[in-house]
Amino acid sequence: VDRDYTLVLDEWMSNPNAESNMNMSGMDHSNMGNGQMDMSSMGHDMSMYDIFTINGKSGSAVKPLKVKKGEKVRLRLVNAGYMSHKLHLHGHKFKIVAADGQPIKDPQPIKDELLNIAPGERYDIEFTANNPGEWLLECHGDMKGTDGMKVKIQYEGATNNTDKSNAKEDLPTVDMTNYGKHELGSFTLDQKYDVEYTMNLGTTMGKDGMVYTINGKTYPETAPIKVKKGDLVKVKLVNNSPTDLHPMHLHGHFFQVLSKNGKPITGSPLIKDTLNLKPGEEYVVAFRANNPGNWMFHCHDLHHASAGMITEVKYKDYKSDYKPNPNDTTNKPE
Template sequence: MDAIKPGETFTYEFTATVPGTYWYHSHQKSAEQVDKGLYGTLIVEPKNEEKVDRDYTLVLDEWMSDPDAESHMDMNMSGMDHSNMNNGNSSDNQQMDMNSMGHNMNMYDIFTINGKSGAAVQPLKVKKGEKVRLRLINAGYMSHKLHLHGHEFKIVATDGQPLKNPQPIKDELLNIAPGERYDIEFIANNPGEWLLECHGNMKGTDGMKVKIQYEGQANNTDKANAKENLPVVDMTTYGKYETGPFTLDQKYDVEYTMDLGTAMGKNGMIFTINGKTYPDTAPIHVKTGDFVKVKIVNNSPMDVHPMHLHGHFFQVLSKNGKPVTGSPLIKDSLNVNPGEEYVVAFKADNPGNWMFHCHDLHHASAGMVTEVKYTDYKSDYTPDPNDTTNKGE
């Protein structure tokens, strides 16, 4: 489709067939437009939904208090030697990761939940005994590790897809990468006032917290502790194992290796798939009905790549060579840390041309995009060669 120009309209019509927590956003100069807030949530409720007493949607994002300051900084990272940098995943390395992207993440100094920060975030009201669902959506560029204080919780869905027999966990961090969604549920069985807060050492971390207030309980029983060292939930071992739609050793019609990399371009950092930047990246060619296996390898020294596939869900089969031992993990976005390797599989059951890209939209706009292209699909869209306004990224 063409970009929607000022004053124009475009109508989407679709049947909401897959229940879950989703969001929509601009894909026209997305690193700029999503950054300025051009997105919204899309909640698809099942016909026979399991009842919860409270259902809250929380959108995480980051903002710059001084957008002009960014342009005054030297964003060309050509003098930086990536070869000798540690690629661990501690908070310090997260800080390095934020600096290494050619788009300085330190500029994002305000973290928000539903567009508000700190004390301005609307508290979540609960009553004792209620079942509470929180739908968590990361619309920003940074991963956020969330800690629910004072309660056990279950992770019941990721990217809109349910998890099998999720077990209750407590005092573990849930890491939500850009583009990802997680639904968690808990029983409000511990009256008082508690926090759901982001952990980390970035400048805006303290603003990303929300109070959970029991009705009739005015006293503050909880304190923020964003530096507390807690384990992070490993989604590849969470929930109950059962065979999903795909296995590692079945026959696949298409196999593709996606080598994610970082390099210096003429105008700063570029982010590559198999050494190329979009539109020169090799597409994944499929035909309707194909079983497709993709190996995703992050060879960037420090950059985290949350990879997102449009139009399909994939099953995560293995991480670093080890098969998934928890619930079948069905997602459309997968966070890949430096040095990590995942194998995912999906069925080509939605004909079209679909983006498969990094959901750090700065990385996507600097090249980290490919497409799933159906060879038996003919698009009725013809781009206007004279229209230079389309920046589909």
């Protein structure tokens, strides 16, 4: 490519002290009423995060992306925050060429569709600069900070006709399960697996506030996925939370997404390490246990992780040689 830009998405609080009004599991007790709680008010109050940024800047402070007519441009999009963001590239067709750093097979050009990026996810998109002027890559949504998450794309030497935001326009979202050319990947639904694990993701009230569970338990009580090196592992993930998104992230491995809501993937083999589950969704993924260690498998909304939604992939034949020195650390685990 001729230009290669990395754009890191994040959210911040203009009033960080608002956090101290919430308890550690992120529940606003003012919603409790008479000890009862409406399911829609469960969980962390995300409206506190009212400044959205690209590379640490917001709105007009975001440095424009310079391009020349005819150039091929790659944008590497990284969500380092707590929220999902839907991005729209104005004025150009684009291809999604990689998901979580893994290539997409024969991606087709798309236009005026939103790319949804969940916490922990990375997507690379490419477009040809064939429409001189000044355009936007912007976030769509109705949160207070949404308007700040946008960056100008400026053609060198072109008269700048400032592009207008259309963040309120209702555009379709790309479905990655049928995007790209279909072919079989390394794993299939009906092959034999050495380890199978079902991960039911839930939200419930704990004694100290909201907790986020895997199979009804919070870490460290969650049952680990026990493997040995070389095992083929199949995991079914089911989001039983009524309103919460759960972007589930596996450390140390990439998995292939095999099905969504019982239907096999019909696009490119989808290899990822982070998978965003909306309420009611069910995915089946598979991976080979080829990286001995003890690896977290957790929700990348870190409010959910710190309130319980963590398990581990544990290799039976692995022994860590790391010994922490209790007199020489300031680390405080959550």
